[in-house]
Amino acid sequence: MTQIIQKILIANRGEIACRIMKTAHNLGFFTVAVFSDADRDALHVQQADEAIYIGAADPASSYLDSERIIKAALLTKADAIHPGYGFLSENADFADKCVQAGLVFIGPSADAITLMGSKRLSKVAMLNANVPCIPGYEGSDQTDITLIEKAKTIGFPLMVKASAGGGGKGMRLVHEADELAAQISTARSEALNAFGSDELILERALIAPRHIEIQIFADHHGNTIYLGERDCSVQRRHQKVIEEAPSPFVTDALRKHMGEAAVAAAKACQYCGAGTVEFLVDSDRQFYFLEMNTRLQVEHPVTELVTGLDLVEWQLRVACKEPLPLTQQDVQISGHAIEVRLYAEDPRQRFMPQTGKIKIWQPASNSRTDHCVYKDMEVSSHYDPMLAKIIVHADERISAIRKIARALTETQIVGINTNKHFLQNIVQSVAFAGTDVTTAFIEQYAQDETVQGSLTPSLSLLAKAALLFTLSQSSNQDVLFTPIPTWHRSTGVSYPIDLYYNDETTSLTVTAEGNYFRVCHTKTEAEVTLTPVSLSATSFEVEIDHQRSRVSFAKTDDTLFIDDGLGHFAFTCVTHSKAVHQARQGTAQINAVMDGVIVALLVEQGDAVNAGDTVAIMEAMKMEHPLKATMDGIVQLNAVETGDQVKSKQVIATILQADEVTHEQK
Structure with a gap:
């Protein structure tokens, strides 16, 4: 019997809320957004048919408050709740409360979430279903003595993992037996604080494996299929950075074997809806169950691009109790897709999350960009720093690599620091184009300044910033926001410019020489000569040594946000504030x-x-x-x-x- 759903409340925010709304609207569903104090002007609020306030900015008072969300759904007469990913998406109690309130939970049953949410219980279930698992200990006896004894049998190195955990919390790699007791204690404490449970499992450590996951789908009619794999091996601290489909490491035979194991895993918990079974694969192509994510994954777009399917549409149709639209034999994988995650974080400062106002936002024209960004949006400190996902598709992997590199270059975001250039450097590296792409990739190939970027701007960028400040100060009009018809200036006119950035002040002198400018670094006496070519509200093109280059910029009072394609910087002009800085x-x-x-x-x-x-x-x-x-x-x-x-x-x-x-x- 078909389930009648007309209105869906999306119990989430940001990019995934916008993504779900797009498909829901295309299928004729009405949508309800929920928002906190920090999200009153958010894009997902603007795009929904209705929006309802659910509390303060901190997640515990809003997006993690199941009672408020269910009350909002009932108040707006929604028929169903889509949890997205994160927040309450894998909360069995929330799924159960939705059903008790007469709402359709767009996801699996509470029992399936509970089982797969426990690393210990899910591993027991997988072993019973003959799904390959990493040798280890997943017993109910959780005393330190038992864990230490079992570790001796497993051997070292081994992983200590929080049973209820995720995202690397409560996880420790132990190389030697004498480290084990201390690492168990630390993992217990961290797991209890993060997840409310100090239950642990032990597993033999696979050093530098590949992280490969299988997308599965199941309906209410007993049909379960897999939609190929995604390679998520490029990670930092167990957080995925780049995902692609299909995996360049997986053969047709291995894909079939892993897909069938993933289907067996789903059937073991009577799964229904979208799910992902994650595996670790060693260099001999032996694969082992890692965990099952009982929700839509962040990286689902790469599967959509290589299959031509809309996975959110499938979720909604399954929630309406329709059968899966394809059988396993109908699934076709075509071409290659790559996704990168654009984060508000600065790789140059140990990937520290960033907050602030976005001054310029322009997605690339040759890619799919799932995002929640708009000009003048305030990036707050309350939520995950992911801003967007940039995804491309091509006939083959090398072409997809070229396309993602170009898409990143075309993506313009100015006002806050992001990991954009870090991603560019990775996808354009020889190592990424090669075959040694494992979970150790970033540790092996992306630790130095050439990949993570430098906090020290080049003289060329300093010169461009100084010239932008000079032009704005030396003109009767605000030239930073008006195209200039002529660049001619009187010869010999000089302007001192002091730029403050990264707790340092650099003094420069800008001298007009006809239609070009000389910028001299006061301390080093190094010079660069620039010939301006064009200037718009957000873009400045100059010629240096017969080579033209363009920077994107935004100016607020005495602060200039600028990106030259190599790094994002914020300069403050302190030319008239030297006494303050000297003091x-x-x-x-x-x-x-x-x-x-x-x-x-x-x-x-x-x-x-x-x-x-x-x-x-x-x-x-x-x-x-x-x-x-x-x-x-x-x-x-x-x-x-x-x-x-x-x-x-x-x-x-x-x-x-x-x-x-x-x-x-x-």
């Missing part, structure tokens, strides 16, 4: 790295600290960030207490040299 030479400020919460102050007023000492710890984007002193001195705390919300760049404390303290006391 601060004997001090060092400790600033909040982004919007967040101070969770610990580790010093008191007047304490002596050394460079490198942690003064405070703040929490933002689900991560803790230590705030450290950059010089020896005496701490002068601002009016900040533990638990306070702070803004990006807000001064938490100032470190004074001893003579500065004495001077102030006088």
Whole structure:
């Protein structure tokens, strides 16, 4: 019997909420968005037919509050709830509450979520279903003595894993027996804090395997099929960075074998809907069950592009109790697809999440971009830093690599730091085009400055920034936002420009020489000559040594956000504020790295600290960030207490040299 669904509440936010709405609207469904204080102007709110407020910005008060979400669905007379991914998508209690409230939960049953949400119980079920599993221990006896004894049988290296975990939390790689007790204790503590359970499993460690997952689908009529594989081996700290389909490592025979094992895994828990069975595959192409994700995956678009299917459409049709539209024999894999995840994080600063306002946003024209971004959007500290997914499809892998590199280049995002250039450097590397793409890829090939980028701008970029400031100061009109018909300037006119960035000030001199400009670095006396070619509201093209290049930029008061295709920088013009900066030479400020919460102050007023000492710890984007002193001195705390919300760049404390303290006391 067909399930009648007309209106769907999407219990999520950001990119995935927008993605679900697109297909739902195409199929004629009405949609309801939910939003927190931080998301009142979010894109998913703008695109929904209706939107309802569910609470404060912190996820526990909004997107993780199942009672509020179900109340919102009933209030708007929704028939079903789509959980997306993350938040409550794999919460069995939420799925059960939806059903009890008379709502269709667009996902598997609560029993299937519970079983597959436990690494221990799911592994037991997989062993019973004859799905290959990594040798280890998944027993109910959780005493340290038992775990240590079982580890001796498994051998080293081995993995200690939180049974209820994900995303690398509660996970430890142990190389030697004498490390085990301490690592078990640490994993237990982390797992309990993150997931409310300190249950652990042990597994033999596979060093540098491939991470390959199978997309499965099941309906209410007993049909279960697989839709090929995705290779998600390029990871950082167990978080996927790049995904592709099909895997360049998987043969036709291995695909069939893994697909059949994934179907067996789904049938073992009477699965219904979209799911992903994840495997680790060693160099001999032996594969082992890792876990099952009982939801739509972030990387589902690569499967869509190589199969020509809409997986969200399948989810909605299955929720309406329609049969799967294809049999296993009908599934065809065509071409190659690659997806990269665009994050608000800075690889140059240990991948620290970033907050701020997006000044320029322009997706690439030759790719599919699933996103939640718009101009002047404020990126907050409350949620995951993923902004967009960029996906391309081509006839073969090498062509797809070229297309994703171009798509990243065409994607314009200015105002906050992202991992865009890091992704560009990876996909354009010889290593990525090769065959050694394992879970150790980033550790092996992407640790240096050539891939992660440099915090030090080139003289060429400094010169372009200085020239943009000079042109805006030397014209009667705001030339930064008006095309200039002529670049002619009187010969010999010079302008001093002091640019502040990364806690440093660089002095430059810009001299007009007819239709070109000379920019000199005051300290090194290095020079660069630029001939402006064109200028628009967001783009500046110049010629240097007969070579033309273009930068994207946005200017706010005395701050210039600029991207030259190699890195994103924010420069502040402090030419008329030198006295302020000189007065601060004997001090060092400790600033909040982004919007967040101070969770610990580790010093008191007047304490002596050394460079490198942690003064405070703040929490933002689900991560803790230590705030450290950059010089020896005496701490002068601002009016900040533990638990306070702070803004990006807000001064938490100032470190004074001893003579500065004495001077102030006088």
